[in-house]
Amino acid sequence: MDSIVVTGGNKLNGVIPISGAKNATLPLMIASLLSSQPLILQNVPHLADVESLIRILTNHGVDYRVEGKRRNHNGQQGRNISFRAEEIVDTTAPYELVSKMRASFWVIGPLLARMHVAKVSLPGGCAIGTRPVDMFLESLTALGAKIEIENGYAIAEAPGGLVGVDFTFNKVSVGATHVALMASTLAKGKTILRNCAREPEIGDLANCLNAMGAKISGIGSGTLTIEGVKELHGATHTVLPDRIETGTYAMAVAMTGGDVLLKGARPDDLRFALDLLVKAGVGIEETNEGLRVTRNGAALKPVDVGTEPFPGFPTDLQAQFMALMTMADGESRITENIFENRFMHVQELVRLGANIDLEGKTAVIKGPCVLTGAQVMATDLRASVSLVIAGLVADGDTTVNRVYHLDRGFEHLEEKLTACGAKIERVSS
Numbered sequence: 001m002d003s004i005v006v007t008g009g010n011k012l013n014g015v016i017p018i019s020g021a022k023n024a025t026l027p028l029m030i031a032s033l034l035s036s037q038p039l040i041l042q043n044v045p046h047l048a049d050v051e052s053l054i055r056i057l058t059n060h061g062v063d064y065r066v067e068g069k070r071r072n073h074n075g076q077q078g079r080n081i082s083f084r085a086e087e088i089v090d091t092t093a094p095y096e097l098v099s100k101m102r103a104s105f106w107v108i109g110p111l112l113a114r115m116h117v118a119k120v121s122l123p124g125g126c127a128i129g130t131r132p133v134d135m136f137l138e139s140l141t142a143l144g145a146k147i148e149i150e151n152g153y154a155i156a157e158a159p160g161g162l163v164g165v166d167f168t169f170n171k172v173s174v175g176a177t178h179v180a181l182m183a184s185t186l187a188k189g190k191t192i193l194r195n196c197a198r199e200p201e202i203g204d205l206a207n208c209l210n211a212m213g214a215k216i217s218g219i220g221s222g223t224l225t226i227e228g229v230k231e232l233h234g235a236t237h238t239v240l241p242d243r244i245e246t247g248t249y250a251m252a253v254a255m256t257g258g259d260v261l262l263k264g265a266r267p268d269d270l271r272f273a274l275d276l277l278v279k280a281g282v283g284i285e286e287t288n289e290g291l292r293v294t295r296n297g298a299a300l301k302p303v304d305v306g307t308e309p310f311p312g313f314p315t316d317l318q319a320q321f322m323a324l325m326t327m328a329d330g331e332s333r334i335t336e337n338i339f340e341n342r343f344m345h346v347q348e349l350v351r352l353g354a355n356i357d358l359e360g361k362t363a364v365i366k367g368p369c370v371l372t373g374a375q376v377m378a379t380d381l382r383a384s385v386s387l388v389i390a391g392l393v394a395d396g397d398t399t400v401n402r403v404y405h406l407d408r409g410f411e412h413l414e415e416k417l418t419a420c421g422a423k424i425e426r427v428s429s
């Protein structure tokens, strides 16, 4: 299994092009199930999760075609992939495929909307928490589906098609919002979805669905109104830049010091995190090319934060910010409010020399810590990358095992960091 070896001590200087967002790409790909015509997605990142989802979609009958190399707006070579679900030949998403990636459960929405039946394996728990699907099932039931759970599968049908409804989510969920939104585009009549997640990836999906002929209003707000249409047509859509990748590299520069342009980044999508970095003493400058992140020799200040749904501080940057706060001069507190078990990186950061105590859902970090290289591993993507950025400032070599987590969500990680002066390499064993 591959590992990544980071030798700490180098500042980061240069340019990092920001890739298309993983968490926008996945629902956009799933939206291709809603139409018999091609959906062409531009700026699709090379990620293991994208490949896993391609396997699931092709099992339903989706054809895909990767177009030749393209340069995207920030000079990087994003992929253009065309997805065509001309005929859906199989409405079952089997356990073997869904268990590999949780978001694949989301196919239940478009399958029900277009085919009026779906049998989708329940995704189960995962390393960061139990992650139930109750709100997916409640919203689809409200739209008229009958759903039974049998042998680990959600078996859903809506014989006459889905019907518009006024539905309020009892908690903010990104996935449940994506699914109810996709499903209601083809429902009869008007649907109002309240207490929706407002993450930029939801807006990206809604804009793409509108380009496919859907009638969605309220995009960017917590209430989405959808006038159902009979069918959706093809479209071409460019995936938005990855705000979590942007925040991760911004925190990496904040740790090592240096001067890096995050090319193509969209600062509005991570305003909370950027304000936090400024409070910590990091230089953030918005340019017409993206975001410039700088830190000179000045000490970092400790800052407290709790994760919240957008526009709050994202849980997907919690681990990276914790790594950063090990370098701050004083005590900081980071509270995880979204997932109950998203602290798997804490003990690994401690192995690198961090001084972190857990008090329930709050981590108390006493900096500045002297980090020294060690063997580490993590059980999820963002935790893994927090160990990589900690390795950039640790004394000596840090070996991050289980690299497949990183490959799920960070495109060309080693190349991007190496180009800015980091010493990082992938080692096959």
Ligand code: EPZ
Pocket (backbone or CB within 6 Å): 022, 023, 024, 026, 103, 129, 130, 131, 132, 133, 134, 135, 136, 137, 171, 172, 173, 174, 175, 176, 197, 314, 315, 316, 338, 339, 340, 381, 382, 409
């Ligand atoms: C999305 O997961 C992201 N995944 C996650 O990114 C991200 O951490 C998360 O949103 C929160 O921002 C993708 O976009 C592919 P949720 P999702 O439903 O949709 C509870 C990464 O590293 N909940 O918004 O699964 C749930 O347990 C990842 O890229 C219910 O109780 O997250 C959690 O506590 C990991 N019932 C909270 O809501 C439900 O039916 C928010 O989860 C659904 C969710």
